[in-house]
Amino acid sequence: MMTKDKSARATGDTAKLEIDGQSYDLPIYKGAVGPRVIDVSKLYAQSGHFTFDPGFTSTASCDSDITYIDGDKGELLYRGYGIEQLAANGSFLETAYLLLNGELPSSKEFDEFSNAITNHTMVHEQMQYFVRGFRRDAHPMAIMVGMVGAMSAFYHDSTDINDAHQRMVASRRMIAKIPTIAAMAYKYSIGQPVVYPRNDLGYAENFLNMCFAVPAEEYHVNPVIARAMDKIFILHADHEQNASTSTVRLAGSSGANPFACIAAGIACLWGPAHGGANEAALNMLQEIGTVDRIPEYVAKAKDKNDPFRLMGFGHRVYKNYDPRATVMQQACHEVLQELGIKDDPMLDVAMELEKIALNDEYFVEKKLYPNIDFYSGITLKALGFPSTMFTVLFALARTTGWVAQWNEMVQDPEQRIGRPRQLYSGAAPRDYVNLAKR
Ligand code: ACO
Secondary structure, eight states, X not given: OOOOOGGGGEEEEEEEEEETTEEEEEEEEOOSSSOOEEOOTTHHHXXXXXXXXXXXXXXXXXXXXXXXXXXXXXXXXXXXXXXXXXXXXXXXXXXXXXXXXXXXOOHHHHHHHHHHHHTXXXXXXXXXXXXXXXXXXXXHHHHHHHHHHHHHHHOGGGOOTTOHHHHHHHHHHHXXXXXXXXXXXXXXHHTOOOOOOOTTSXXXXXXXXXXXXXXXXXXXXXXXXXXXXHHHHHHHXXXXXXXXXXXXXXXXXXXXXXXXXXXXXXXXXTSTTTTTHHHHHHHHHHHHOSGGGHHHHHHHHHOXXXXXXXXXXXXXXXXXXXXXXXXXXXXXXXXXXXXXXXOOHHHHXXXXXXXXXXXXXXXXXXXXXXXXXXXHHHHHHHHTOOGGXXXXXXXXXXXXXXXXXXXXXXXXXXXXXXXXXXXXXXXXXXXXXXXXXX
């Protein structure tokens, strides 16, 4: 895992800020690509002013080497490699190695890494009893948050964040065990026995086997489906400083152990504005039902007085086609074809809706394009997952990105506890009044 030369980012340029006739020079930095940034870290000490940016729309919270998004171009790079190339040619474990280490692995490095991941897939047997404590109808995301947080109690020997070896063991444990935990959450929610991991299967193949095999009969994982699953994991592996990744970093900035930090990330991902949108997109396509009802829903989405939005459309960063949506659409077709689903009315509705929206002035003007969630719900449903599992699958894949970002943060010499400031608008200082006098 790498550390870098931070002096490379200085441009020598400064931004001038004038407050009450007093001028302040703020250093400007440049990244490898993307917009330049103004360093305001000393502004309070120098001027007594904070900056105000709710939702962090203009604030870079860290200096990172891992993932780059160009929202206007619709570009997503992991360590410089385009998501389309990785999804077409790479595997999820190769991508995980890349995100963690900064470079694609040699064959020898890949063998060592994939053996290590494969050999850490079992979870402590006592965790079986832990999962049984949940109500049978618990949401699998609730089980995931609990189980991952509980890993800190099961793997004491990899919670010292100042020990490089322990950090590596914890990182590999997280990536190796998260499919087992996700599958356990699923099996528990449907009342089936847990299927143990198998070391002779690939990462996605093993996960599908743990989800869909039962002890009563042989189960064969379809390789086309396993490849599609692997691709879906690649697409979701990292996405820069989104809400859940920032949560992991903020939790980690206090020195909390990695399992606790990833549990915090899973909790944040659960929300419908983040990881929960694919379920909402699928529900919307089901509700629309047939192609002839699309204009009615497009009109609703455009109506200022109607809160309805086209789910799976629009993105805070992408103001162009989400590059992951292109790959997801293709994976969706591959899965439906392989499963012999020739006429899926939901896919017909999705394709027609996409066509209509992409040509509609409202969507064009606001730069609202399909995002990854538009096609992922249809694909995951076809693979046999209930909608409650969609966010779980997202969390499984994103664990790799969270782990990479957490490692980068822990090793950053500039890292300090994350502590935003505020614009206080509450009561001014006042005196306490005794209860009897109020
Ligand atoms: N349907 C109709 N109108 C929309 C949509 C949509 N899906 N998305 C945005 N708009 C409109 C808004 O009404 C707003 O219009 P206005 O300027 O006239 O008020 C304008 O476009 C800008 O929208 P904001 O909500 O300000 O954009 P923001 O960046 O805050 O939100 C978000 C982005 C949350 C993704 C939004 O586009 C949305 O709600 N989309 C639907 C939900 C969705 O698909 N989420 C998945 C995101 S991808 C992911 O998390 C993996």
